[in-house]
Amino acid sequence: MGRATSLPEGGVREASVREALAIIEQDGVEKLSLREVARRLGVSHQAPYKYFSTREHLLAEVIGRCFDEFGAQLEAAASGEADLEPALMAMGDRYLEFAAQRPSAYRLMFSWRLPRGETHPQMAAKASRAFRALHGAVLRLHLHHGRDGPEALADQDALHLWATMHGLATILQHDSIRVLGVDPAVIAAAPRHAFISLSAALTPERCDPSKETVQAFGPSPAGS
Template identity: 30%
Template sequence: MADENSLRERLIDAGVDLVLNEGSASMGLRETARRAGVSHGAPRRYFPTHHALLSAVAHRGFQDLGARFEAAVADVATPRGRLEALAHVYVGYALERRGMFELMFRHDLLDSTPQASDRPRLRESTLPLFGHITELVARCRSEQDAARRTDGPDGTVPPPAVVAAALWSNLHGIAQLWAWGSLQLTLGSTALGEGPDDGQRDRLIAAVLDAHLGPVTPCP
């Protein structure tokens, strides 16, 4: 069993390397087997389809992203600070590991079936991320003065899950539009400010947080 698990992990390692360096389109079963140093039929023992192997590699991406979140917030006490750290990690990961990031959110893989009883569908890998954002939004808003919250269109305060969904969507949009060069083109240096790319992205992330949570001062 240990050898089988080791071989399965080797195949996923090879798939991760292919996705990061050449994109998910290059990650066929045969090429993955070749990179892992096994026979071309070996992947079928663990991944009956190409789709299954892609899902396993994307799972690895969510594990990596989750570990980065934990490290980023380890010494951050406030919910607003944790959301800010999460936002920077999310956008940074998307730009640093672009092929993996795009694979992780492919809808055809999100609907994939479990590979084994102890491995959930890929769709479920997004739930801890969204749940964490929702929890932090709720904690941050609970510390705000109700008079300074932004009401919804009907005069009510949107629930934390709705705010979290909008915040996540904005962060994902920043990551994608920055990778495509669209934000740099439309805003230019005048709006983004002079300086390195990471400083310009920091300003965009700060604007997203302020838009959904209010100015930084309400959250201690």
């Protein structure tokens, strides 16, 4: 039996969400079950079912909260910068920080098959929050530089930046950088380079992204 717990009315719901995330972080999402949550909380096996009819409903709540926190952090990073380009770069930095500091949550959000958004609309809305924040910043950058064309162009640029950040986060989480033999300085500079490249594409007369790059691989062996 799990720990004895005295929870106020409605407290089982919040405790179940917290315990579910703890199970995922400690043992992996495969080990999550409502019965295990109840056991760890020290409540009856039926108690969590009052709030979550299935395991998927509990999982959707956990994932939604992870996305909500992620989106809030990206928004906060952008709001801390007065200028558009530094705001985008701050969002990129915060993206990688979240992935590094909350690896289990990040993997749950992006490396696990999510519950269907049609069935869990609140989760879907929270999941889109982070991308909307990035898309909004990219769209403002487009408008700032006089690009008033279809919003789909901002969609494409935002998705490109998102994919870049996700790729970097994945490489860092799996420590692939050691296998690739890439200079760590390259990874550190990559978010800035991605955003500078976008700015250069919008205003080519202002910025040459090649001047901001770091040599990807170490010096060539002697005689090569």
